Amino acid sequence: MFWLTMISRCAPQAPAEAAFTPTEIELLERIVPDLPLTAQAPPLLRNLIKVARLGGYLGRASDAPPGNTVVWRGMRRLTDIQLGYELALNRSG
Template identity: 50%
Template sequence: MLGRALPNEKPEYALTAAEIRVIDQLAARAGRTPAQNPRISEYLREIARLGGYLARSHDPPPGNIVMWRGWSRLMDIQLGAELASGTFMGN
């Protein structure tokens, strides 16, 4: 996984600006403040949280199923945000 291979890369390496914006808003609503120099591993952890990952200190890294669930939920939330704001660019 990208988060394990390149955890210190910038989130723009794998996420679009819209995805980053949605993740930042979701984290802020949950009371988590974004870091000054965000890393891709932090964003992937937020995606894993959407998939049910609890992110406790003794938990192993999230697996493929949790990441898939989180990614799927993120895409649904992003679509809803685009439809609500009128910026949806569907086919």
Template identity: 50%
Template structure:
């Protein structure tokens, strides 16, 4: 889903709350990072992010990634 450059950009933008081994970074790990860009707090008892939060985070991430490419 994400290119190597996009995943590296996400790693720089959003810090991990719990350090994760580089081998264990999965798609769900990066979806939480995108959701955090959209306003998701990722607390222990929070439900999974919804469509609106993912949409906000993804649109913000696309803008940031486009700026990084320029």
């Protein structure tokens, strides 16, 4: 997940599609509500913070940017959510 945090730091104005699939973006929009601090953030950074929140990041005003560990945990959880979503829609198997 190092690449995801680096993309968001080097190119924060990049579109979310640079790092996430359309399904991942849709699931993040449905599952994780925007924080007041990130509601106006660029799409890539906003989605990275949503993934980090799935991994346990609290996103308080005094918190440092999310690190690799919390993003890794969030991506693992998002992958599990996506698998369940696709199984429910009969896309898999």
